[in-house]
Amino acid sequence: MARYLAGRLLQLVIVVLLILALTFVIYFVIPPVSPAVLFAGKHPTPQLIEQVKQNLGLDHPIWVQYLLFVKRFVFGDQWGWPGLGSSYVTHSSVKSLIGGRLVITATLACGAALVWVCLGIPMGVLAALRRGRLFDRLSLGLSLFFVSAPVFWLGVMALWLFWYKLGVAPGSGYYPPSQYGFGAWVGHLIMPWIVLALLYAGWYSRMSRASVLDVLREDFIRTARAKGISEWRVVARHVLRASLTPLATMFGMDLAGLLGGTVIVEQVFNLQGMGQFAVESVFSGDLPSVLAVTLIVAIGVTLANVVVDVLYATLDPRVRLGR
Amino acid sequence: MSAGITSVLAPRGSAHEFGGVLTPQRGTWRETWSLFRHDRFAMTGLFLVAVIGVLALLGPLLAQLVGHPPNQTFDFMVTGQGLPRGPSASFLFGGDQVGRDVFVRTIYGARTSLTVALVAAVTSTILGLLIGVTAGYYGGFVDIILSRITDVFLALPILLFAISISTVASVTTAGALDGLLKPGIWLVTSVIAFFSWPYLARIVRGQVISLREREFIQAAEGLGAGDFRIMWHEVMPNVISPVLVYLTLIVPSNVLFEAALSYFGLGVPESTPSWGQMLADATNNSLFTYAWWMMLFPGLFLFLTMLGFNLIGDGVRDAFDKMSGSAVAGG
Numbered sequence: 001m002a003r004y005l006a007g008r009l010l011q012l013v014i015v016v017l018l019i020l021a022l023t024f025v026i027y028f029v030i031p032p033v034s035p036a037v038l039f040a041g042k043h044p045t046p047q048l049i050e051q052v053k054q055n056l057g058l059d060h061p062i063w064v065q066y067l068l069f070v071k072r073f074v075f076g077d078q079w080g081w082p083g084l085g086s087s088y089v090t091h092s093s094v095k096s097l098i099g100g101r102l103v104i105t106a107t108l109a110c111g112a113a114l115v116w117v118c119l120g121i122p123m124g125v126l127a128a129l130r131r132g133r134l135f136d137r138l139s140l141g142l143s144l145f146f147v148s149a150p151v152f153w154l155g156v157m158a159l160w161l162f163w164y165k166l167g168v169a170p171g172s173g174y175y176p177p178s179q180y181g182f183g184a185w186v187g188h189l190i191m192p193w194i195v196l197a198l199l200y201a202g203w204y205s206r207m208s209r210a211s212v213l214d215v216l217r218e219d220f221i222r223t224a225r226a227k228g229i230s231e232w233r234v235v236a237r238h239v240l241r242a243s244l245t246p247l248a249t250m251f252g253m254d255l256a257g258l259l260g261g262t263v264i265v266e267q268v269f270n271l272q273g274m275g276q277f278a279v280e281s282v283f284s285g286d287l288p289s290v291l292a293v294t295l296i297v298a299i300g301v302t303l304a305n306v307v308v309d310v311l312y313a314t315l316d317p318r319v320r321l322g323r
Numbered sequence: 324m325s326a327g328i329t330s331v332l333a334p335r336g337s338a339h340e341f342g343g344v345l346t347p348q349r350g351t352w353r354e355t356w357s358l359f360r361h362d363r364f365a366m367t368g369l370f371l372v373a374v375i376g377v378l379a380l381l382g383p384l385l386a387q388l389v390g391h392p393p394n395q396t397f398d399f400m401v402t403g404q405g406l407p408r409g410p411s412a413s414f415l416f417g418g419d420q421v422g423r424d425v426f427v428r429t430i431y432g433a434r435t436s437l438t439v440a441l442v443a444a445v446t447s448t449i450l451g452l453l454i455g456v457t458a459g460y461y462g463g464f465v466d467i468i469l470s471r472i473t474d475v476f477l478a479l480p481i482l483l484f485a486i487s488i489s490t491v492a493s494v495t496t497a498g499a500l501d502g503l504l505k506p507g508i509w510l511v512t513s514v515i516a517f518f519s520w521p522y523l524a525r526i527v528r529g530q531v532i533s534l535r536e537r538e539f540i541q542a543a544e545g546l547g548a549g550d551f552r553i554m555w556h557e558v559m560p561n562v563i564s565p566v567l568v569y570l571t572l573i574v575p576s577n578v579l580f581e582a583a584l585s586y587f588g589l590g591v592p593e594s595t596p597s598w599g600q601m602l603a604d605a606t607n608n609s610l611f612t613y614a615w616w617m618m619l620f621p622g623l624f625l626f627l628t629m630l631g632f633n634l635i636g637d638g639v640r641d642a643f644d645k646m647s648g649s650a651v652a653g654g
Contacts, residue, residue, distance in 0.1 A: 011471070018475045026484070030504065031491040038494060144637075148629035150579055152586050152602055153622035156611055164612045260480025264583060268606065278483055279587055282490050294487050297480040305478055 004313055012306050019298045020073060024066050027291050034058065041089040042285035048088060055085070073295070084296070089286040097289060098274065098296065104174055105273035108192060108265065109258035115197035117251070120204030121244065127205065128212035129235065139205060146202030155195045155268035162191065172270040192269040196262060200254060204247065211243040218242070249312050256304030260297040351646055358642040365638020371631030375624065379433035386431070389413065391424035393431045393596050398422055407614045417616035419604055429620050431596040436628065439512050439591070440577035444570055446516035451523025452566065456554055458524070459531025470528065476521040482583060485514045489589040508591045515580045523569045527562050534561055564643050571636030575629045582625055598625045 028035045036052040037044065044052075053059065057068040077083035079093030086093045120143075127139040162169035170187045177185040215221065216239060224234045263275030270276075274293050281289035359365050378385070386392055391414075400408045400418030410417040416425035458469035493506040504510055534540060534557075543553050584590035585599030593600075598621040604610070605617035 014471060015475050015478070018472065019479070022475070026487050026491060030488070032495045038491065144630065144633060148575070148633050149626050150582060150622070150629065152583070152606070153618070153625060156602065156606055156618050157622070160611055160615060160618065257480070260483050263482055264586070267587070278486060282486060282589070287490070290487055290490065294480065294483045297483055298478065301480060302478045
């Protein structure tokens with residue numbers, strides 16, 4: 001296990017360096033203008049550009065610039081750790097801008113995850129057990145709809161129908177529980193949670209259906225049935241356990257991926273999360289903030305993947321022993 | 324699928340579904356097609372995509388027929404209060420916030436969407452094949468490097484990186500990298516292609532590694548065939564079925580990707596109608612609460628396109644699965 005962990009951590013370091021390199025290339029090499037001009041906001045003064053140049057170390061050769069970029073991120077800068085720099089548009093450190101928004105994005109992601117697991121997996125399992133019957137067809141149709149309906153369309157349609165026409169749901173916006181109470185907070189999050197969850201619910205239902213059907217064909221299920229135990233116990237003790245384990249790994253990765261995948265829902269429902277922050281920053285010309293969000297989310301996803309892998313390896317010894 | 328838009332994009336989760344696809348033997352393509360043809364859902368998908376494709380091709384003709392070029396504004400389609408007017412006999416899908424014909428723009432949106440999705444799909448297929456075959460065939464150090472890079476791309480929040488690239492490349496109209504990345508439809512296409520190859524690369528690599536050990540490859544080596552000849556003549560034909568399955572998954576995902584980028588105003592330029600952009604117009608100032616047609620029609624077309632491609636994808640996968648299943652069963 002120690003050996004597996006060490007190997008996995010070494011890989012993590014390499015991957016983080018690669019992510020930093022890609023981000024560096026996008027922001028420091030690709031732009032047709034000097035990164036200082038890019039970072040200084042929409043209408044920078046020459047003095048500001050000069051100052052940004054100093055802060056980013058742009059008078060050094062390109063590879064030194066990259067090392068400085070890595071150094072700032074890994075060891076922190078004058079605004080704390082990790083070094084995310086400062087926004088020249090809002091004149092504050094990017095780190096302070098991101099904190100609260102990360103909480104909103106995480107709330108959105110976790111709530112949606114709960115919805116899609118509770119909706120998608122039972123739907124898929126039941127469909128597999130009722131293969132070819134009406135429920136199976138219904139659930140196949142529904143999941144096909146969920147997978148094909150674009151989130152921003154579904155979101156706007158839901159707002160139009162449930163908020164504007166029927167008046168049964170509150171409109172968009174984020175209502176912090178400390179200020180507006182628990183009810184308003186949950187109320188305004190229900191639609192975003194469901195809309196975000198439906199796409200995943202569609203995939204999870206399709207995958208758990210396929211997975212249960214595979215397991216039902218296995219010999220050990222025939223053995224279990226031959227032992228004479230009730231069909232209900234066959235399903236609960238043998239089928240579910242074998243068919244849902246592969247979904248567990250995917251769940252971890254999907255949840256992590258959602259850090260960067262909530263952008264559209266945040267935009268549609270006007271929730272001030274990380275994604276909306278990134279999009280707003282693009283339009284206010286606040287590139288250091290876009291860079292910071294991109295980097296934080298990419299590294300967050302990578303870290304979460306490592307955690308999932310390690311958990312999986314503790315659960316299943318075959319993984320850490322190499323296939 | 325998901326990943327980023329990624330995670331919101333479908334291909335992420337679906338990579339798992341590729342798994343057991345075996346390549347049909349020569350001569351079984353006809354049987355695979357016959358399985359596909361008798362799949363009612365798959366044929367419905369094909370029909371949907373065909374209809375949207377034909378409408379897209381006929382776009383300019385339709386615009387001429389109704390007499391409303393996609394970017395022309397009609398003042399009488401906006402009320403005194405500046406609100407768009409709804410569907411009528413000459414404006415089938417109504418008008419938008421500046422008085423353009425939503426019907427014509429929706430049809431033109433299909434052109435944008437399909438062009439971007441298909442060109443990006445072909446480009447990322449070539450990239451994914453090159454990287455996957457190289458990594459799987461050479462193994463060792465080359466494989467380690469290429470596989471790590473693939474892993475990084477798989478973990479990236481694709482939408483955020485796409486937003487980053489589109490932003491830095493759009494700072495000046497001349498574009499970045501000596502004009503290689505110019506703002507516009509090609510930038511969108513290349514950004515999408517650039518972030519969608521890893522799924523294919525990973526699957527192809529796996530297949531090539533197992534092919535590498537097969538006798539016919541060793542036979543070719545023994546006969547003195549060079550690496551390129553082996554890769555092109557022996558390896559390539561054996562990875563066609565995963566490539567086809569990948570295409571059926573990546574095309575709807577690209578359609579969604581383009582719509583999302585345009586929704587954020589980072590996709591195709593203003594002058595090119597796009598479904599994402601039209602939906603963003605409808606969302607602006609909650610205009611959709613009044614002008615429901617601005618949201619309904621582009622969204623419906625987007626949905627039907629996605630549905631069509633997803634149905635085709637399911638059919639292709641089922642047909643390959645059945646073929647490989649019967650091949651195994653028949654020995």
